[in-house]
Amino acid sequence: MLNLKFIQDNPDLVVEKLKRKNFDASEIVSTIINLNAQKNKLQAEADQAKAEMNKISKEIGMLFREGKAEEANAAKARTSEIKENIKNFDTDFSAIEEKVNDLLVQLPNLPHDSVPFGKAEEDNEILKTVGEIPTLHENAVPHWELAAKYNLIDFELGVKITGAGFPVYRGKGAQLQRALINFFLAEGTLAGYEEIQPPLLVNEASGFGTGQLPDKEGQMYHATEDNLYLIPTAEVPVTNIYRxxxxxxxxxxxxNTAYSACFRREAGSYGKDVRGLNRLHQFDKVEIVQVAHPEKSYAILDEMVAHVEGLIKKLGLPYRLLRLCGGDVSFASALTFDFEVYSTAQEKWLEVSSVSNFESFQANRLKLRFREEGVKKPQLAHTLNGSALALPRIVAALLENNQTPEGIKIPEVLIPFTGFDMIN
RNA sequence: GGAGAGAUGGCAGAGUGGUCGAAUGCGGCGGUCUUGAAAACCGUUGUACCGCGAGGUACCGGGGGUUCGAAUCCCUCUCUCUCCGCCA
Incomplete structure (x- = not known):
């Protein structure tokens, strides 16, 4: 959520910047400013009426104590009109305030100046491509075939137990999952992140705090009986620590870093791109989250990008780094870098991490503030997060890129975590 | 699932209709004392909004009501805790 005062002071800037996100904010912004002016006027009037009311009430109290009941009752008579006015002011005020808030939550975060103009995925800026794309042997196959061949992941069994998009990992497949999670958490801890094990269901306030609610309800599983939501990412519970x-x-x-299962309804996504591990309703992810001083947040974003890059490098996967264009940057983000690894058998790039600076957009909703030494007024902090990393597509790429006629080779760094160096 | 208790400032905890934005203690910050520290003592210490300012308004879990006046009374919702049951 953008800051109301900021919009008030910089309406043109807001409209101008949001063009980069292909969002025409002119109408919303001018409506907000209008309504806010009315709102302030109403508050001034209401406050004055309330001040008068408070004064009279105090006087009445004093008169009663002095035993001057007659004067007190006379004073009472004066209050009814003021009371009525206050009621009206308050009703109008609440109505306007609600409208302003409704509009405020519709405005996306302002993109950083480095965000390229663009409509969609294909306009993202490729910052670098790193690593050799391996030449696979003749009979190389995509990961879902490898998963079946070595009995690592059973998609059909997941369909039986739950439904499509809920795979069952087994044997070395399950162990590989556990190894990756442990590896990512260990690396996070080494980099100074405190490990968190968060709840997997969150309440409405938390969903609102990180921006999933009210608009993106359909993307989360909702336990309606208890009104709790299954988390789509550990970002939600972890960031809400700071609400x-x-x-x-x-x-x-x-x-903070946290492993969690992530649940996404992703309604309406079917087709060839969602085969195997490419897109799931439940998957595993290790997330990193930082709460930063506004002056440091972009340096920290770079640091987080470097951390994620280190993980992919250690796994030996070919990858590329993208800066998302205005059309692809999420609603709440100011600047997002994506990492994609190359899936050699599928011959395509798979997104495995998204690292974003939300600046004060989430913090404003969360009421996440910090106080500078000696400064009385608290100010909004910046929040950042990134996947470090999401497992399914990493697993897909690992299986495919490391396949040999003898089996699938486990990257060196993972062997201490898996306890085996080959899947065969 | 059954029964009961409760929700007040960073924390603990008073306050049952007016002088309560709220005692007191702890914590935090500043100071005195000290070579330094501790102790002791003194002072200070919530947030948001409106206003150029003086200042004003709101907030004692949320919403509604009674009243000239509500932390305090009434209704309602939510949440938390305790005991019993069930259970990893």
Whole structure:
């Protein structure tokens, strides 16, 4: 959520910047400014009426105590009109406030100046492509065939137990999952992130805090009886650790990492791109989250990108780094870098990580603030997060790229975590 | 699932209709003392909104009501805790 005061002070800037996200904000912004002016006027009037009311009430109290009941009752008579006015002011005020809030949550975050103009995926800026794309042997196959051949992942069994998009990992397939999770968490801990094991279901307030609610409800599984949502990413519970808090500036940045299963309804996504592990309703991911000082957040974004890059490098996967264009950057993000690894058997790039700076957009909803030494007024912190990493497509790429006629080779760094060096 | 208790400032915890944005203690910050520290003592210490400012308004879990006046009374919702049952 953008800051109301900021919009008030910089309406043209907001409209201009949002063009980069292909969002025409002119109408919303001007409506907000209009309504806000009315709102302020109403508040001034209401406050004045309330001040008068408070004064009279105090006087009445004093008169009663002095035993001047007659004067007190006379004073009472004066209050009814003021009371009526206050009621009207408050009703109007709430109505306007609600409208302003409805409009405010419709505005996406302002994109960073480095975000390229563009409509969709294909307009993303490729910053670098790293690593050799391996030459596979003649009989190389995509990961879903490898998964079946070595009995690593059973998609049909998942369909039986739950439904499509809920694979069953087994044997070395399951062990590989566990190894990757442990490897990613260990690397996070080494990089100074505190490990968190968060709840997998969250309440409405948390969903709102990170921006999934109210608009993206359909993307989350909803346990309606208890009104709880299954998390689409650990970002939600972890970032909400910092909801409604005022932090000490000297303790910034806060760094957390968390493994969680992630649940996504992703309604309406079918077709050839969703085969195997490419797109699932339940998957595993290790997330990194930071709460940062506004002046440091972009340096921290770079640091997080470097961390993710290190993970992919250690796994020996060919990858590329993208800067998302305005059309592809998410609603809440100011700047997002994506990592894609190359799936040699499928001959395509698969997104495995998204690292974003949300600046104060989430913080504003979360009421996540910090206080600078000696400064009385708290200010909004910046939040950042990134996948480090999402497992399914990493697994897909590992299986495909490392396949040999003898079996699938496990990357060196993972062997201590898997306990085996080959799947055969 | 059954029964009961409760929700007040960073924390603990008073406050049952007016002088309560709220005692007191702890914590935090500043100071005195000290070579330094501790102790002791003194002072200070919520957030948001409106206003150029003086200042004003709101907030004692959320919403509604009674009243000139509500942390305090009434209704309602949510959440938390305790005991019993069930269970990893």
């Amino acid at each position: 409604d808090v005022i932090l000490d500036a000297k303790n910034l940045p806060y760094k």
